[in-house]
Amino acid sequence: MSSTTQKLIIETARQEFAERGYGATSIRDIARRSGMSLSALYHYYPGKQELLRAIIDEGMDEYFHSCEEALAGAGDDPAGQLVALVEATVRFRAEHPSKSSITITEQRSLEPEHLAAYEARIAGATQQWAGIIQAGLDEGVFTTPHPEDARRAVIAMCNAVAQWYRPDGELGVDDLVERYVSLALTIVEYRPRGVVRRPAR
Amino acid sequence: MSSTTQKLIIETARQEFAERGYGATSIRDIARRSGMSLSALYHYYPGKQELLRAIIDEGMDEYFHSCEEALAGAGDDPAGQLVALVEATVRFRAEHPSKSSITITEQRSLEPEHLAAYEARIAGATQQWAGIIQAGLDEGVFTTPHPEDARRAVIAMCNAVAQWYRPDGELGVDDLVERYVSLALTIVEYRPRGVVRRPAR
Amino acid sequence: MSSTTQKLIIETARQEFAERGYGATSIRDIARRSGMSLSALYHYYPGKQELLRAIIDEGMDEYFHSCEEALAGAGDDPAGQLVALVEATVRFRAEHPSKSSITITEQRSLEPEHLAAYEARIAGATQQWAGIIQAGLDEGVFTTPHPEDARRAVIAMCNAVAQWYRPDGELGVDDLVERYVSLALTIVEYRPRGVVRRPAR
Amino acid sequence: MSSTTQKLIIETARQEFAERGYGATSIRDIARRSGMSLSALYHYYPGKQELLRAIIDEGMDEYFHSCEEALAGAGDDPAGQLVALVEATVRFRAEHPSKSSITITEQRSLEPEHLAAYEARIAGATQQWAGIIQAGLDEGVFTTPHPEDARRAVIAMCNAVAQWYRPDGELGVDDLVERYVSLALTIVEYRPRGVVRRPAR
DNA sequence: GATGAATGAGTTTTCATTCAT
DNA sequence: GATGAATGAAAACTCATTCAT
DSSP, X not given: OOHHHHHHHHHXXXXXXXXXXXXXXXXXXXXXXXXXOHHHHHHHOSOHHHHHHHHHHHXXXXXXXXXXXXXXXXXXXXXXXXXXXXXXXXXXXXXXXXXXXXXXXGGGGSOHHHHHHHHHHHHHHHHHHHXXXXXXXXXXXXXXXXXXXXXXXXXXXXXXXHHHOOTTSSSOHHHHHHHHHHHHHHHTTBOOTTSOOOOOO | OOHHHHHHHHHHHHHHHHHHOTTTOOHHXXXXXXXXXXXXXXXXXXXXXXXXXXXXXHHHHHHHHHHHHHHHTTOSOHHHHHHHHHHHHHHHHHHOHHHHHHHHHGGGGSOHXXXXXHHHHHHHXXXXXXXXXXXXXXXXXXXXXXXXXXXXXXXHHHHHHHHHOOTTSSSOHHHHHHHHHHHHHHHTTBOOTTSOOOOOO | OOHHHHHHHHHHHHHHHHHHOTTXXXXXXXXXXXXXOHHHHHHHOSOHHHHHHHHHHHHHHHHHHHHHHHHHTTOSOHHHHHHHHHHHHHHHHHHOHHHHHHHHHGGGGSOHHHHHHHHHHHHHHHHHHHHHHHHHHHHTSBOOSOHHHHHHHHHXXXXXXXXXXXXXXXXXXXXXXXXXXXXXXXXXXXXXXXXXOOOOO | OOHHHHHHHHHHHHXXXXXXXXXXXXXXXXXXXXXXXXXXXXXXXXXXXXXXXXHHHHXXXXXXXXXXXXXXXTOSOHHHHHHHHHHHHHHHHHHOHHHHHHHHHGGGGSOHHHHHHHHHHHHHHHHHHHHHHHHHHHHTSBXXXXXXXXXXXHHHHHHHHHHHOOTTSSSOHHHHHHHHHHHHHHHTTBOOTTSOOOOOO
C-alpha cells in the first residue's frame, strides 16, 4: 500500500486548490508539483473531483474529530463547551489553513452527490453550536438576545483565522485561542453564575 | 456607447463568477447566458481578466462609496462611526451578495498588477475600521482588550452575511442591521459615556 | 452558411467510420483528413457522437427517400412494390456503400436516445416490407410458406451488396438490380396471376 | 496450463468485442469484467490484437469444423451438401451469435498479417459453397440463372441469423434450420431429379 | 506466477482569443 | 458595429503496454 504517494498527492492537491481554487487548478499542475506523471496520479485517484472530495472529507474528519475530542473533555457546562469548540476551531484554522479554506470555500465545486454529504455534516455541526448556546441561555449564563446571530458571528470569526493567521508571526496559537475564547464569550454575553449581577439598565 | 449591453455583460459575468468561481467560468458561458455572440462580448470587454477587474472594481466602488456616505452622516463619535460602517457593510452584503462574495473570494484570481490596487483599497478600509476602534478606545467608550481581533471579528461576521442571508426570508434587512450593530458594539465592548459604570469585577 | 465545410466533414467522417468503425476512429483523424484544425471541426459539430448521428440520419433520410420514390411509382401491385423496394435498396447499397454500412453496422455506437429514433425508423421500414409481402400472400401472388424469413432473407441479401459490390467491376448496377429483383421474387415464390398453374406436386 | 482462465478471458473479450466492437473495447474493461488484474490478463495474452486473433481463429475453427462435419455426413449429392452447409451455418449463427458477429464484423480490426489468413479461410469457404452450387447446376438439380448471387444471398441470409435470432423466443433452432434450408433450396431453384418437369413457359 | 506501479502517447473536448469580412 | 470562422494550447482523462518486484 503506497499510502505515502497518496498522501503526497493529496497534500499537493490541497495546496494547489487552496492557492488557485479548484476550478483554476489543473490536474497536470498537481502531477507536476508532486513530481509524478499524469498517469501515475490517475493510478491513485480516479479524477479531479475525487481528489477534492478526499481532501474535503479528510479536512472535515480531522476538524470534527478535534471538536469531539475537545467536547469530550469539557463536561456539561455550556460555557466550557463553547470554549472547547472555539478552541478546537481556532486551533484547527490556525494550524491547518489550507484544509480549512478548502473545506469552507470549495463546497461549490463539489458535485451534487458529494455536496449533500458535506452539507449534512455542516448542518450537524451547526446544530451542535446552536445547542450549546441554547443550553447556555436556558441556564442563564449566556444572555445574548440574538443567539443565532451570535453563533454565526462566533463561527465566522473563528473561520476567518485561516485567512490571515501566520504561525511565524508574533502571536502564538495559544494566545490566539485565548483571545478568541474571550471574544466568543463576549459575543454570547457570558455572565457566569455565582457572580453578582448588575441590574438591567 | 451601448452601456446597457455592458451592464448586461457585467451582471451576467458576476453571477457566473459568483456561482462557479472565476477559474471555472468560461467566457462562452457568459456570452451564452447574456444571449450574445462571443465576438460581441469581446467587442465590449477585452478579456476575461478585464471582466473580473471591472466587476471587482465596481463592487468595491459601490461598497466603499456607501461606507463613505454612511461615515459622512455619522459625525465624530467613534461608536456612531462604527455603527455606520457596520450598517453600510451589512446592508451591502445582504443586498448585493454576488458583488460581495466575488470581491471577497476572487482576489486570488486577479493578476498581480490588478491585485495590488485591490489590496491597497482593502488595506485602506482596514485602517479605517482600526482607526475608529482605536478612537473609541482612546475615548474610553470601547473597552475591548483585543482591538485588532475585535475588528477582524466584526468584519468577518459582517462579510459572512453575504453567504447566508436571503432577502426573501423572514428577517428584513433593517432588523438584520440592527442585530449586527448590536453585536458589533458587544464585540468592541462598548460602554457609553455618561452611564454609570458597574465596578470592575 | 459554410455548408461546404460541413459536407466535407461529414463525408470524411463517413469514410473513416466506414473503414475503421466509430470506436476506432479518432476525431483527430477526421480533422486531419479533412485538412482542418481540430477546433475548426468542433466549430461545426459539437462532438463525435453528433457526427455519427448526422451521418446515420442523412444516410437513412436518403435511403428511405429513394424507397418512397420507388414505391410512389409502383402502383398497388405487391409484386411491383416489392420490385420497387428491392431496386431502391440494391441501388442504394451499391452506389452508397459507406452510407449503407455505417447505417447498418454502427447502430451500437449510437447513444441510447439517438438509438431509439434509429430503431423506430428501422421498425417502420420492416413493417413496410412485411406489409407488401403479406399483401402478395393475400392476393395469392406470393406463395412462400415463411413470409417473415423470406423478408429477412431479401433484406439481408440486398444489404450485403454494400459489402462486396464494386462499381468499377464488370457488373453494372442495372444488371445487379435485375438479378436481385429476380432473386427476391424467387424467395417470396412469386406466381403471377393469369398464368396457368402447374398442379401441386 | 490454466486453460480455465484463458477461456474466461476469451469469453469475456468476445462479449465485449461483440457488444462494443474491438475499437471501442478497452483491455481494462475485459480485465475488470473477467474479475482479474490487468497484469494477469497480460500474463495469458500478449495484447489486445492477439486476443482478437485468438477469438476470430477459435470462432472460425469451430464454425468450419461444424461445416466439415456436416458435409462429411452428406454424401455426394449437391442438394444434400447445400442443406448440410446451411444447417451448419444457421445452427452456428443461432447458437453462437457473438462468435459469429465478431468473425463477420471485426475483420477490419485485424492487422494486415492476421487479416491475410482470415481472408484465405473465407475464400476457401466461398469456394466450397460455389463448388456445391456449381455441382448442382452441372447435375441439373439447381437451376438458378445467377449462381454467384444465389450463393451470396444464401450466405447473407444465414449470417444475418446471428443478429436477430434469440434462443428464448418461440422459434426453436431446429425449426429455424428447416425454414432456412427450404429458403436456400428455393434460392438456388432446386428441382429434384425423377420428378416430372413442367415445360418451360 | 502474479501484481501494483508507472508511463507516454493517445483520447475527446473546451479554452481564451484573434481575425477576415 | 458586429459576427462566424478559425486556431493553438490546454483541459480531463484513458489507452495499451511494460517493468520491477
